[in-house]
Amino acid sequence: MSDIEVIKDKYLGEISAATDGDALETIRVAALGKKGEISLLLKTLGKMTPEERQTEGPKINGARQAVADAIAARKEAMESDVLNARLATEKLDMTLPPPSAPKGSIHPVSQVMDELAEIFADLGFSVATGPEIEDDWHNFTALNIPETHPARAMHDTFYFPQTDDQGMPKLLRTHTSPVQIRTMMDVAKQTDGEGEPIYIIAPGRTYRSDSDATHTPMFHQVEGLVIDKNIHMGHLKWTLETFVRAFFERDDIELRLRPSYFPFTEPSAEVDVGFSVEKGRRIIGGDPRGDNGGWMEILGSGMVHPNVIRNCGLDPDVWQGFAFGCGIDRLAMLKYGMDDLRAFFDGDLRWTEHYGFDALDVPTLSGGVGA
Numbered sequence: 001m002s003d004i005e006v007i008k009d010k011y012l013g014e015i016s017a018a019t020d021g022d023a024l025e026t027i028r029v030a031a032l033g034k035k036g037e038i039s040l041l042l043k044t045l046g047k048m049t050p051e052e053r054q055t056e057g058p059k060i061n062g063a064r065q066a067v068a069d070a071i072a073a074r075k076e077a078m079e080s081d082v083l084n085a086r087l088a089t090e091k092l093d094m095t096l097p098p099p100s101a102p103k104g105s106i107h108p109v110s111q112v113m114d115e116l117a118e119i120f121a122d123l124g125f126s127v128a129t130g131p132e133i134e135d136d137w138h139n140f141t142a143l144n145i146p147e148t149h150p151a152r153a154m155h156d157t158f159y160f161p162q163t164d165d166q167g168m169p170k171l172l173r174t175h176t177s178p179v180q181i182r183t184m185m186d187v188a189k190q191t192d193g194e195g196e197p198i199y200i201i202a203p204g205r206t207y208r209s210d211s212d213a214t215h216t217p218m219f220h221q222v223e224g225l226v227i228d229k230n231i232h233m234g235h236l237k238w239t240l241e242t243f244v245r246a247f248f249e250r251d252d253i254e255l256r257l258r259p260s261y262f263p264f265t266e267p268s269a270e271v272d273v274g275f276s277v278e279k280g281r282r283i284i285g286g287d288p289r290g291d292n293g294g295w296m297e298i299l300g301s302g303m304v305h306p307n308v309i310r311n312c313g314l315d316p317d318v319w320q321g322f323a324f325g326c327g328i329d330r331l332a333m334l335k336y337g338m339d340d341l342r343a344f345f346d347g348d349l350r351w352t353e354h355y356g357f358d359a360l361d362v363p364t365l366s367g368g369v370g371a
């Protein structure tokens with residue numbers, strides 16, 4: 001056997017005995033590297049006679065190729081050995097529970113908005129929305145609050161520095177009443193001033209420059225509006241009673257209407273709900289005249305002022321109605337027992353996890369109105 005055959009067999013033997021990639025690499029360098037044994041032999045070809053080169057050339061090149069092929073083959077075999085070993089030892093247990101994914105929850109404000117929509121849908125109301133950036137006219141003037149009216153000072157309004165194209169002051173709406181204005185105006189327009197019955201609630205974000213444990217600069221309000229023929233305060237009281245009883249899920253809730261003043265309603269009433277103490281806890285419902293019982297204000301309401309109806313392009317001699325408004329955040333606090341409003345908007349996930357609702361659990365009301 002020629003030298004080259006011996007050298008080739010030596011490397012082929014080493015290759016088949018190699019057990020890992022490092023060992024293979026060492027062999028490759030020793031044989032085929034720049035100063036490898038076979039590489040050096042290839043260099044001797046240049047010094048040979050043409051005859052010698054003819055016989056030696058193919059042998060040395062053949063050896064180089066054989067060693068290179070053997071290394072590649074061994075490498076591939078090693079990789080599949082590693083894979084086979086992993087397949088043999090690692091098992092996929094299909095019965096294991098999957099890792100738990102972080103789960104979101106429904107914010108109490110969203111939950112209460114859904115509950116309100118659900119209750120009022122049962123009473124025939126639809127949900128209306130409008131812009132949060134309003135103009136002075138829709139937020140105040142149309143609601144019978146003229147420019148110089150002291151009631152404007154009751155709302156700590158956020159005004160924008162610029163007016164709109166017509167010189168109208170722009171602001172962040174201080175209540176959702178402008179949605180009522182927009183709804184009535186749309187109806188007046190669509191019916192050429194004829195008018196038609198309106199039953200809406202307007203839930204949404206509202207803004208006032210105010211901040212303490214029970215006030216945040218942004219808060220949520222729901223207002224209701226009914227416009228129809230022959231509507232009177234009895235309808236208002238029944239609607240609010242039915243709503244409050246469905247919302248707090250108790251039939252023994254009493255309502256008390258106290259005369260009040262709002263520029264957009266006449267007469268106006270503030271609405272209190274009766275509370276009592278059960279097992280040491282204050283709850284909405286029960287006997288407000290009993291020990292530790294009492295009244296808590298939750299709503300503003302009244303019969304829509306004829307000026308407001310007229311401002312929207314409808315005839316107040318044909319159409320009357322009532323309106324009411326209350327804080328959604330406050331409703332949520334009373335129903336679900338949170339005591340600091342600011343925590344609602346801190347975005348602390350521990351809070352939402354504690355007070356939030358499972359998306360798959362809604363609706364949570366035990367039944368609709370009249371259930």
Ligand code: PHE
Binds near residue numbers: 265302323324326
């Ligand atoms: N818009 C009033 C407020 O925000 C609430 C209200 C609405 C009162 C409708 C009466 C009638 O203070």
